[in-house]
Amino acid sequence: MTKIAVLGAGSWGSVLASMLADNGHAVELYGNRQEVADEINQKHSNSRYMKDWSMNSKVHATLDLAEALAGSDIILFVLPTSAIRSVAKQVKAILDQSGSKPYLVSATKGIEPGSKKLVTQIFRDELYPDNSDLMIVLSGPSHAENVAQKDLTAITLASTSLDNAAKMQRIFSNEYVRFYTSNDPVGVQVGGAVKNVIAIAAGMLAGMGYGDNAKAALMTRGLAEITRLGVAFGGQPWTFSGLSGIGDLIVTCTSVNSRNWRAGYQLGQGQKLADVLANMGQVVEGATTVKAVHEICDKYSLDMPISEAIYHVLYEGADIKSEIKLMMNRQMGPEIRI
Ligand SMILES: NC(=O)C1=CN([C@@H]2O[C@H](COP(=O)(O)OP(=O)(O)OC[C@H]3O[C@@H](n4cnc5c(N)ncnc54)[C@H](OP(=O)(O)O)[C@@H]3O)[C@@H](O)[C@H]2O)C=CC1
Ligand SMILES: O=C(CO)COP(=O)(O)O
Numbered sequence: 001m002t003k004i005a006v007l008g009a010g011s012w013g014s015v016l017a018s019m020l021a022d023n024g025h026a027v028e029l030y031g032n033r034q035e036v037a038d039e040i041n042q043k044h045s046n047s048r049y050m051k052d053w054s055m056n057s058k059v060h061a062t063l064d065l066a067e068a069l070a071g072s073d074i075i076l077f078v079l080p081t082s083a084i085r086s087v088a089k090q091v092k093a094i095l096d097q098s099g100s101k102p103y104l105v106s107a108t109k110g111i112e113p114g115s116k117k118l119v120t121q122i123f124r125d126e127l128y129p130d131n132s133d134l135m136i137v138l139s140g141p142s143h144a145e146n147v148a149q150k151d152l153t154a155i156t157l158a159s160t161s162l163d164n165a166a167k168m169q170r171i172f173s174n175e176y177v178r179f180y181t182s183n184d185p186v187g188v189q190v191g192g193a194v195k196n197v198i199a200i201a202a203g204m205l206a207g208m209g210y211g212d213n214a215k216a217a218l219m220t221r222g223l224a225e226i227t228r229l230g231v232a233f234g235g236q237p238w239t240f241s242g243l244s245g246i247g248d249l250i251v252t253c254t255s256v257n258s259r260n261w262r263a264g265y266q267l268g269q270g271q272k273l274a275d276v277l278a279n280m281g282q283v284v285e286g287a288t289t290v291k292a293v294h295e296i297c298d299k300y301s302l303d304m305p306i307s308e309a310i311y312h313v314l315y316e317g318a319d320i321k322s323e324i325k326l327m328m329n330r331q332m333g334p335e336i337r338i
Pocket of ligand 1: 008009010011012013030031032033049078079080081083086087107108109110142143144145281282283285
């Protein structure tokens with residue numbers, strides 16, 4: 001039996017914790033809300049983040065990080081990107097005392113503004129400066145709501161060590177979630193992070209009444225932007241035609257389960273960003289990652305007009321219709337730039 005500490009008792013953390021307990025592993029779920037932990041331990045549900053769902057009764061929730069980490073073989077991070085660095089620092093202090101070196105798996109999808117770093121780069125800063133092989137990225141088209149219902153799902157596990165990705169594949173897989181391995185953690189993380197920005201744009205188009213052609217154009221040109229940034233970061237171009245690239249882009253741009261899509265939809269209907277984020281009650285990663293993408297475009301002179309338009313609308317008061325007009329009137333050129 002593998003001992004797994006899942007950090008983040010929101011929607012995805014709870015569902016992954018329950019799935020891993022279904023697979024027969026011992027799971028400790030670390031959260032930051034006493035009422036959520038009490039409900040998980042006493043009623044085996046998490047109604048704040050996952051309505052009408054019963055989780056595996058063997059999952060134990062705690063607000064004590066040291067208790068969650070004790071004896072763990074794997075630490076699965078399912079926190080918002082904004083919390084990764086501070087929690088990683090706390091994890092480091094606890095691991096230093098025990099001397100253990102568990103695998104670090106990240107299910108978080110985002111890029112940290114300021115540092116412009118991916119989650120595994122934050123792990124290197126704060127936890128294991130010399131051992132990327134112990135870091136594995138879990139990413140793909142996987143809304144928590146669907147996995148909770150045991151709907152069929154396929155997800156990528158990526159690591160610089162394919163052996164370690166394959167170890168996680170054996171631990172995570174079951175009859176309803178199929179995991180594939182990859183040796184491109186950078187490309188997999190960029191796909192998972194930047195698709196959230198494109199999903200906000202997809203929601204905006206829907207909220208403004210644009211149709212299927214607009215959605216398809218946005219997703220295709222969005223994938224070109226994701227690939228451009230991913231390759232600039234050192235990712236492999238073919239990763240973006242996989243589950244963590246186009247796969248996750250499809251599900252996030254077309255599903256009402258997506259918080260990023262729903263945020264975009266509400267913005268497209270004229271609501272204010274602050275109200276949309278406050279009412280969501282859950283993380284909208286694209287709204288933060290777009291800041292990092294803007295900084296990356298600036299620093300590396302990358303051409304990412306859709307992502308930049310979302311940044312202008314969210315943080316510079318630009319009007320969505322004017323941004324669309326600007327994009328439609330950009331200098332014309334070839335579809336593929338090599
Ligand atoms: N939901 C999904 O379907 C999927 C989500 N993901 C990714 O997983 C990550 C988490 O998303 P998700 O679970 O949906 O988000 P939620 O908003 O549902 O939950 C996040 C949880 O983390 C908690 N949290 C925030 N900061 C801390 C902290 N410092 N210490 C402990 N807990 C903290 C939040 O608490 P509070 O509410 O108090 O802030 C909340 O309980 C994101 O990067 C997301 O992109 C990936 C695939 C699927
Ligand atoms: O990453 C996800 C599905 O794969 C979840 O997307 P949202 O954060 O937009 O809900």
